[in-house]
Amino acid sequence: MPSAGTASRRAAQLAALLSMLALFVAQLVGALLPDATLLISSSAAALALDLLLQHRDPGLVAVLGKIRFDVMVRQLQRDMLILLGLLRLGGEDAPRDYAPVVAGLVLFYGAHLACQVTAILVRRSRTLPFLTRNIDTTGLRLTSAPPRLLARQHSRRLLRFAVPATAGMLTAAATGEEFWAVAGVSAALACALGGTAYLADWLRPGNRPVDEARALEWLDRWLADYRPTMGMYFSGGTTSAYQANMWLSTMGALDGSPLIVLRERFMMQKIEATDVPVLCIPKVVHLMALEKSTLKMMLHPANSGKTSQVLRMPSIKHAFVNHGESDKLSSCNPYAKAYDEVWVAGPAARERYQLADIGVEDKDVVEVGRPQLAPIAPAAGGAPAGPYLTVLYAPTWEGWDGNPGNTSVILAGENIVRALLADPGVRLLYKPHPMTGSVDPRAARADQRVQALIRQAAAERSGPRPGPAAAAELARRTAELDRLTTCHFRDSADEIERMLLQSTPEKGRAETVEAATAAWEEAYWASLPEWEHQVVTEARPSLFGCFNRSDLLISDVSSVVSDYLMSEKPYAVANTSGLTEEEFRAAFPTVGAATILTPGAEGVPALLAAVRDPALDHLAAARAELKVRLLGPADPPSLTRFNAAALALAAKSDERRARMEARASEIPSPRLAAAEESETAQGG
Template sequence: MGKQKRQAVLGVLITAALVLSFVAMMAAVVMVSLPVFAAAAAVSYLADLLLHTAESSTLDRLRDSRFGLTIRFLIRQFLLLALCGAIIDLDSFVIQMTAVGLLLLFTLQLVYGAMIKRVKSERAALPFTTRGLDLEALGIRRLPHPFLTSKHVRKMLHLDVPLVAGAIGTVATDDWQYVTFGGIATVWLAFLAVLVLLPGARNALILPTPDEALDELNWQLGQYRPQVALYFTFAAVSRDFMYQVNMWLESLEELDLRPIIVLRERATLRFLDATSVPVICVPKAEYLARVEMPELRVTLYPGNAGKNVHMLQRHEVKHVFIGHGDSDKLASSNRVSKVFDEIWVAGRAGRDRYERIKHAVTAHQIVEVGRPQLMPLRRWTGSVDNEIPTVIYAPTWEGWTDDACYTSVIPAGEHLIRTLLSYKE
């Protein structure tokens, strides 16, 4: 069983346990059974924790089914209050303490979430994000620690555990200390989280104006004087697409010229591999137009995208489409490529693909440059050391849709194998 299939099966099992635990909690309220409710609540908490590490697609399906994380916590809290009301008087101390604790927790969760949302929205208003450039002069403070901001909703919601456990303990033992200490622990932890986040959030909001930020960026670029840019933009941000940039990083680092990487979507930065090449990410076209790179002479494009036009308008720069690997798919011989000054292909096969498109690109636009990523491999000299040679055959296998044949295995694979075997004869 493959890894993806195992993850899918595990996700189904955990989801089933999660759903059944909520059914059990509802049944416990109807039967007025505290032990069943306590066991089911524990299973629901555990299943929630496991679900976030097993398979994200399951979380999306639960959210689309109106059974998202926040709803699950609210249902569990409501069922707890309903069970307490069924076992003891509605005006009892345990119900009052639990209700007040949950209301205070909810209020602190709102405050915490609002602070993080404000910081992120203000940071998103900055004209750019960078790597490898010294912009300390702008005085931009670091964001709060990732532990405080990453998956903060899930972390804050789980702070109700002491209160829920305390309420169950008090109902079971008739000892008010459990719900009291549980409520104090829940509210104190939530309040402490707000206090810890506050200084970092305040400092993160000390930001320059867009004009100040762009002036400093242009000064830094003036010191670095980039000569070659790799430009990439893609509407769907994911690791699956950033390989188109990552595959060129080593080649950029080995250039004798001064390279720079220009991105357009901030989310792509987390999928960009470590590199010594300076990186700027400028989401808005109006700000990109104000970025000054007077010594830039060549811009390389690994992909065809609509926002390429925002860089193509720089007429003083030679615009070159380098793609992300030659193949027989349509993107390797797209008519849109005619907007570039040059189209770099690996070899004769790449040139032939473009030449088959009538009136699309001219012959002088196509330049055969080989595959820089394969430079470490030694070329075949016509003889092999071993009696049985090893041959690399790496055809395109998959693409955007399933209705197109992207691979050369079917039309040419058998012929290639027969040709290889004929050398032994």
């Protein structure tokens, strides 16, 4: 069942389509009668509706294109109906009088097609085999992009350039004067020809980037000069960038020359602020440039279909670090045995791989901790301060396998939320996984119902609110953070222009952004009443920021639980798997120190009482023990262990290269062997 918003949007789209059809019919009737008033009003309204749809609902316009009713067909049909009306309104002399208008329209559409061909050539010339960030692009001859209207918006370009022609012909229909039609069509033709000539300037040799061959030569030279040693490889969909972003600070802290390698062009602008050079290489044939480089090892925070393409490079060692650890099957994917090493946080994950029996040998599992958990503050100890107990409900998404135990949102979400809202001393923070509902529509609907419950409860509460100074501080911090994290590109900027603008990073920018983010989060929470429930679906505040504001976490079997253990605060896990509590605890070690909630959420009151009174909290010691088991020891620090593992894996790459070079030196080349045989024969 579609949501109210979806139903409303579909109704609006249907109304737009019916209106478009009605206007075309009205044009036809106005042209055949002929009726100048009906023809003029319906033609003007049809063009205005098309222009509006281009801006408001490009998805609907794209659908029309798929059924061969694209913008050129629609505009041509409008123009032909107006011409038909002019002919019938003009009488017997109309064919002779309006011949220049017909010729002008033919030339206008020809100029539009010429402009489109030029736009395609410009886009192709401005498509390099790779994209970069934080890399000096001198030598690639990068330039600013042409206007978006000319280069990438052919539908809007046609409609806007056609406005003078339509206006002129409709004026001629109203006045009976052919001059207006000729003038309007001439103006439209001048726009199309001028746009084509202006756009063609980007095809001049001085305005074009280097060709593919020279670009690849430049890449080889840059790799030889920069000499990368450690890389992170990432490929994924539009919502998966967080899996790479969580490792950016760790990559920047490694000893060596780090490099981030992406495969999807759109991902370049989804990677957050970092000082590390970023290189996107979409085609596998160009990816092979890395094999000739000094790159020794690569980290992989996720598996993807394109991962196998980089694993083919034997000169590079590969480690799977994942984007989080949990007891779910995805944390022990058989694909992991394709990597040289599997890096995990602590002993529990090592045991998990052995129990899974998927071919990952114990010697290839390396415990490195979770360095990105450093921002999580430890529990203060004692009873929570303040009049309200802050509870974070952060369920994970439904996953790909349809297991009902993956997410609690569908079976238990509303019950958990109702039980929490029933306690007047609870302040609820709800932060669902960003992919909730992407596979199972039931999860999306349940998520919407949960959000509605929380917003309604928040609206029914009242109390003191922070003053205007808090809101002003948040606005100031938001502006500062946006300035640091948002690249202010022109609307017309394309990949090449963004490369040019992002070629010289500010040193220390990542640390500046980190400090600004922390200041923003302080201002954000200070701007909210301490009693007000919150639905947090944006990237900010971060999940870790919500951790630090909460006294209790309720979640599912996911990496969220493992990460929250860094604080040693109480947590609960919803059991929607169908297993008994004993079976559930045995199957998932991460819930060993958790309170287990049933789908009915009957245990919520007792859970809240245990958080309020430390004497009733009998799981504190278990949490401390499980933290070490899941995340590893606190000493040496996780980043130190992670860096040591990276250096050790890089050393293995060096050892392999040395062995291969030694073997190559021991084996004579075929040409040398033939020469030696010839000399032996002559000597004999």
